Amino acid sequence: MREIVVEPLSRVEGEGGITVQLDGKRIKDVRFDILEGTRLIETLVVGKTPQEDVSIACRICAICTLSHRYAALRGLEKALGIEIPPKAHHMRSLMHLGECLESNSLHVFVLALPDFLGYPSAIAMAEKYGNEVTQALALKKFANHIMEVTSGRMIHGENPTIGGFGRYPDREVLLNIKKQARDFLEFAVYGTNLVAGLDIPSFFEKETVFMCCEPGNEFGLMGDSIRISTGEVVDCNDYKKLTNEKFCPHSAAKHCLYKGKPFTVGALARVNNLGERLKGQAGKLFKKHWNDRWLKNPIYNNHAQAVEIVWALEQIPGVVDDILKIKEDPALVKPARTEGEGVGAVEAPRGTLYHHYQIKDGLIADANFIIPTGQNLEDIEKYMRLAVQGMIDQGADDDAIRLQLEIICRAYDPCISCSTHMVRIERV
């Protein structure tokens, strides 16, 4: 028996690895191992105030810190009967766009592109692709700046809080963000075309199901219902029906299935489900590059992320205007009650993120988090299995198989710190 192991998987967030077991030409097992240690965060927030929960839950993940914060705030504010004022709402949209921009540009340009161009890292790429690397880092820096301005710190900023924001940024700072968003658009369009020009292998393609938040009539990153590529739309309160979980001994994250089948969430799901709604440059790029291979091949997640970067940059000026239109900074809205239940769903960069809370006597009585990467695990393993089979049939050597699997896995942009926290056993 032959075993191919990749551990640790580099350039992904958190500690993970891939194990393939082969018996001659037969695949015995393909596993995406989650090696990250357990933190039991859902149990840590029990007995804490909602305010404290927001500060703990966001620390599940550094890359999606604001999505965790946003999902927590939405779930908790529903439970507490809080309606946030419009200015706070626009600020949250801006911080969320900042995170999407940050995470997507980090992944596409710094983590994934080196694979396609044959380099071990973006730093090593700099010699030949100096301009691209410099611009990509500048774009990422701009996105980090948005996160810092809105949340108070680049990572784990506490400014977005229950009932609104502790402080609103200055006008000049916001106007500068608006200007920079316009300036970066050209590079983002160029970057999308660069990614779209890459040669994407097709031998492991297969249809799957896509899920994302239904934002209403436009493209977006948030909603109270979930759109499935099968045409169904499901209320986010029924999230458990969409994400039946099973425990796998090789993974600190539980795997999710929908009606017994694997599915995909994330940029590719959003663009596949909602891409027709894209306007402006993002709409043009979508029309130019999208084809039905995007429905079958996870590598196109990189392409979808690039399109979203363009979309986010085009959204920012309008959101900044919305914030600036409201002169007065609203005070924090106080809870209407001390008991309740709420599910908050948002699109984290890697896909739909659910935070579900029960509050009693002003303290968290129970919490459940369903994390995007956990939802993708089954599909990641499915595509890796298809790829291994294809490559064995082609007679590929171990190194080639290893690289191909890393590319597939990384395309999902798995966030391993996150996924160790979605685990939960439901006993019926």
Added chain:
Amino acid sequence: MSQEKKSVGLYGFTGCNGDQLVIIHSEDQLLPFFDSANIKSFSLAKSDNDNSELDLAFVEGSISSQEQAEHVKAIRERTRYLVAIGNCACYGGIQAMELGAKGWDQRFRKVYGDGFFINRTPIESKPIDVFVNVDFYLPGCPIDARQFFYCFAHFLQDDEPVFPDYPVCAECRWRENDCLLLKGELCLGPLTAAGCGARCPSHNLTCLGCWGPMKEANIGAEFNLLKEKDYSLEEIKRRFRMHTGSGMMKPLKKLLGAL
């Protein structure tokens, strides 16, 4: 030339990777950073990592499995200096909130059932100095980029960095914020090591203590003040242990023992 460069490794254990990301987020310093040393291992940023001898290792995250404990010991054996970066490494982080000895088993079972792992033997999260000798602690959740590069530069020169020993309170005053503690809010500014620039109080939000305790923190004074303001022992304890586990609880327990 490259022979003279110091060998450096960055490692992440249990946490959110926030501290390593702070480094990756420092776009302007990133190329010089990779240039000024031989970065032998930094798996969040690059794929050609190895296990060679090091002059300097930065370790992020707490230790939450026996395998991680072995790994951090192995890193210790092949490095001259070992620096703990971030609260998880320094104090165990939020996942080491000190909720009680038996609590962890129960909480583990609540989350994972009786499931077992084929690739890990989980243990309750602990700071890395429970397992290895740590040469320097760089706290924060996450760390501050300037403090990191300052620390990095010093170790490249075989020199130990020196950080100011004053509380967040001092930074807060420099920024001319209104004192939240005086307004009756549960702010940990007086006890918490400076370094963040008083971020939260500058946003009208209380300090949560995410930089850990400063060395000479007057826990007793703050404790009495909060009691006067009618905070219950439960509330105070909950806040003290939230971000730095044992970091603030150790002195508090001592104090409560003495009371």
